[in-house]
Amino acid sequence: MQCDNCKVNKATYHTIKKVNGQTTQKHLCGLCHEKMSVGMFGDIASIFSGFKNFLGTPSKNTRNVCSHCGTTSDEFLQSGFLGCAKCYSDMQDLILPIIQQVQGSLGHVEDAPVSRSVLETDDFPQLNEYQRLKRELEYAIKEENYEEAAVLRDKIKEIE
Amino acid sequence: MKRNNLNDIVLSSRIRLARNIEGLNFASKLDLASANMLPRKVYEALGSSDTYLLYRMKDISEIDAHVLKEKHLISEDLIFNAQTGSAIINERENVSILVNEEDHIRLQCIERGFSLADAHENLRIVDNLLSKKMKFAYSKKLGYITACPTNIGTGMRSSVMMFLPGLAIFNNLEKCLNAIARLNMAIRGVYGEGSSASGYIFQLSNQKTLGLTSEQIIEAVEASCGHVIEAEYRARDSLYKTSPSELKDKIWRAYGVLTNAYSLTSSEFMELFALVKLGIYYDFIKTNNIERLDTLLVNAQSYSISSLSGKNLDTDERDNYRASYVAKVLSQITKR
Numbered sequence: 122m123q124c125d126n127c128k129v130n131k132a133t134y135h136t137i138k139k140v141n142g143q144t145t146q147k148h149l150c151g152l153c154h155e156k157m158s159v160g161m162f163g164d165i166a167s168i169f170s171g172f173k174n175f176l177g178t179p180s181k182n183t184r185n186v187c188s189h190c191g192t193t194s195d196e197f198l199q200s201g202f203l204g205c206a207k208c209y210s211d212m213q214d215l216i217l218p219i220i221q222q223v224q225g226s227l228g229h230v231e232d233a234p235v236s237r238s239v240l241e242t243d244d245f246p247q248l249n250e251y252q253r254l255k256r257e258l259e260y261a262i263k264e265e266n267y268e269e270a271a272v273l274r275d276k277i278k279e280i281e
Numbered sequence: 282m283k284r285n286n287l288n289d290i291v292l293s294s295r296i297r298l299a300r301n302i303e304g305l306n307f308a309s310k311l312d313l314a315s316a317n318m319l320p321r322k323v324y325e326a327l328g329s330s331d332t333y334l335l336y337r338m339k340d341i342s343e344i345d346a347h348v349l350k351e352k353h354l355i356s357e358d359l360i361f362n363a364q365t366g367s368a369i370i371n372e373r374e375n376v377s378i379l380v381n382e383e384d385h386i387r388l389q390c391i392e393r394g395f396s397l398a399d400a401h402e403n404l405r406i407v408d409n410l411l412s413k414k415m416k417f418a419y420s421k422k423l424g425y426i427t428a429c430p431t432n433i434g435t436g437m438r439s440s441v442m443m444f445l446p447g448l449a450i451f452n453n454l455e456k457c458l459n460a461i462a463r464l465n466m467a468i469r470g471v472y473g474e475g476s477s478a479s480g481y482i483f484q485l486s487n488q489k490t491l492g493l494t495s496e497q498i499i500e501a502v503e504a505s506c507g508h509v510i511e512a513e514y515r516a517r518d519s520l521y522k523t524s525p526s527e528l529k530d531k532i533w534r535a536y537g538v539l540t541n542a543y544s545l546t547s548s549e550f551m552e553l554f555a556l557v558k559l560g561i562y563y564d565f566i567k568t569n570n571i572e573r574l575d576t577l578l579v580n581a582q583s584y585s586i587s588s589l590s591g592k593n594l595d596t597d598e599r600d601n602y603r604a605s606y607v608a609k610v611l612s613q614i615t616k617r
Contacts, residue, residue: 190310202383204310206303206418206426220423220430225465226492229424229434253413 124150187211251280289562290510291395292442292482292575295353296404296499299427299436300386300411301418307428308383313365320367320380326414327378327407331371338366344593347584353391358382375400376407384428384436386411393572395506397439397499424491434491439502443509446481446559447516457512458483465489466505480551480578485509521563532560533617540611544597545604550581557611570614581607 122132130150185194192204194215203209209216221227254277261270301307305315324335338346338360349355349368354377359366362381369378379387388407390400411417418426424434432438448454458468469484485506487498520528535556539545554577560566561574568574579585586603587594594602 190306192310200309201431202309202428203307203430205306206301206420209420209423209426216430220433220491223431224434224489224491226434226489227422228492229420229422230492231424231435231494 122148124148124153126150126153185212185215251277254280287395287510288393288571289558290443290445290513291506292444292578293353293391293393294395294397294400295389295391295440295442296397296400297387297389297438297440298404298408299384299425299432299438300388300408301426301428302385303416303418305385308362308381308385309428311381311385316365316381319365319385320369322415323378323380323386323411324369326411327369328410330407330410331376333369333371333378336368336370338363338368344584344588348588351582351585352579355379356382376403378407384432393575395441395503397441397503401439401495401499431488432490435493435495435498437490437495437498438486439499440484440486441502441506442482442484443506443513444480444482444555444558445509445513446555447513447520448509449481451516451520453512453516457509461485461505461509464501464505466502479548480555482551482555482578517559517562528563529565532556532563532565536560536566536611536615536617540608542604542608544600545581545607546600547581547583547603550603550607554578554581554607557615561615566615566617568615573610573614577607577610580610 124130124132125148127150130152132148132150186192187204187208188211189207190204192208194212197203197208197212197215203216217227254273258270258273258277261267261273302319305311305319308316320335320337324333327333336345336349336355346355346360349370350357350360352374354370354374355368356379359368359379359382365381367380369380370376375392376388376390379389388404388411390404390407392400392403420426425436427433427436445454448457461468465488467486467488469486470479470482485502487502490498493501535553539550539553539557557566558574561568561571580589581603583599586599586606589606590599590602592598
């Protein structure tokens with residue numbers, strides 16, 4: 122099938138929209154699709170509908186459903202939304218290439234906030250202020266962040 | 282023509298951060314009990330850091346909800362989720378926290394003028410406060426985990442609302458916007474995704490949220506805006522040089538209608554107000570209170586006008602009320 126827009130390339134992005142009972146179809150090649158989706162009022166959902174063709178048939182070892190929330194790959198490709206954080210690891214063969222395509226990157230480069238990193242090392246979200254400060258202090262010392270450690274130590278002393 | 286600040290082009294700057302609670306399913310798969318509990322939990326996590334008010338969409342009137350939207354404090358999606366959608370807004374109305382929207386939590390700070398860094402700083406304080414009380418879904422590799430992969434990583438959308446009549450009237454807007462799209466920026470209308478650009482107002486924001494630091498994202502948006510701002514100033518200069526009489530006539534006619542009309546639709550107001558604002562830039566029209574003038578952009582919107590009148594107006598009554606309200610404000614703070 123030819124691209125509706127340039128009428129030269131092969132169409133690889135297909136969208137079907139139904140508005141008020143009227144169905145419209147759009148078939149675009151990769152280039153034109155990119156051009157149009159970043160245009161004035163680009164339709165985010167259509168980015169995802171294209172990936173099915175882009176990725177072809179999923180390989181056998183790819184999970185198509187999340188073991189935690191039950192979201193399926195089809196549901197995701199249709200809505201653009203995942204059901205839970207676990208979807209990212211369970212369906213990574215499907216999702217990571219999409220992230221790479223949309224974001225142009227697969228790596229977060231920013232440091233997590235200190236408190237966040239501390240919490241990440243354990244599973245006790247119900248820490249009281251004292252316990253939390255203690256853990257933050259441990260972390261600050263481990264990270265050789267002595268300025269922060271001094272402030273935390275003073276706060277802990279106050280509570281003690 | 283004055284160029285001492287960018288307020289005649291940049292109306293406001295906004296930073297938005299997407300966050301989700303670890304262990305809870307995202308909005309589409311979240312059980313009702315958890316969704317109902319979330320707003321109160323977030324509200325309590327804020328402690329007494331600022332005076333916040335909690336608005337549950339199911340408890341406030343349709344008018345009040347849309348007034349918040351017209352002030353850019355909440356989104357259409359939040360109103361759409363009437364059952365559990367909630368907003369926590371501070372007294373100054375620059376920080377708002379949307380709960381149960383696309384992600385569990387969306388923090389946003391909106392500041393007047395070109396001030397993304399200020400907005401980011403304000404928001405970082407709120408973000409740190411919350412992250413000490415609740416555990417956000419986060420991975421070292423992918424950063425903050427969001428319901429849609431387009432927000433993953435920093436979870437940050439950094440956007441600037443710009444008034445671009447020069448480029449629009451000069452038909453250079455499309456060229457300019459295409460150039461911006463190549464810089465991985467998105468351009469939207471005044472009320473965000475899917476909305477149209479009325480009154481020559483456009484929102485420019487970053488598309489990528491992963492692989493860049495928050496500072497890099499802000500710098501990239503600022504740089505892109507810088508190009509647009511330059512182009513807009515050039516277009517305004519050319520507009521003036523090409524046909525000054527025609528331009529003056531157009532602006533003064535617009536001013537004439539806005540100060541004398543009996544009835545005024547929302548779209549007519551946006552169109553004519555843009556010309557008056559342009560007239561202030563050229564110094565054809567003088568004002569002693571540009572901030573109050575800009576509040577008309579929100580206050581003359583349909584729901585805000587109804588709310589200001591204190592009555593439930595039908596369309597005709599609303600247009601009449603809008604006309605008299607706009608005329609009154611303009612006569613107080615502007616002159617030819």
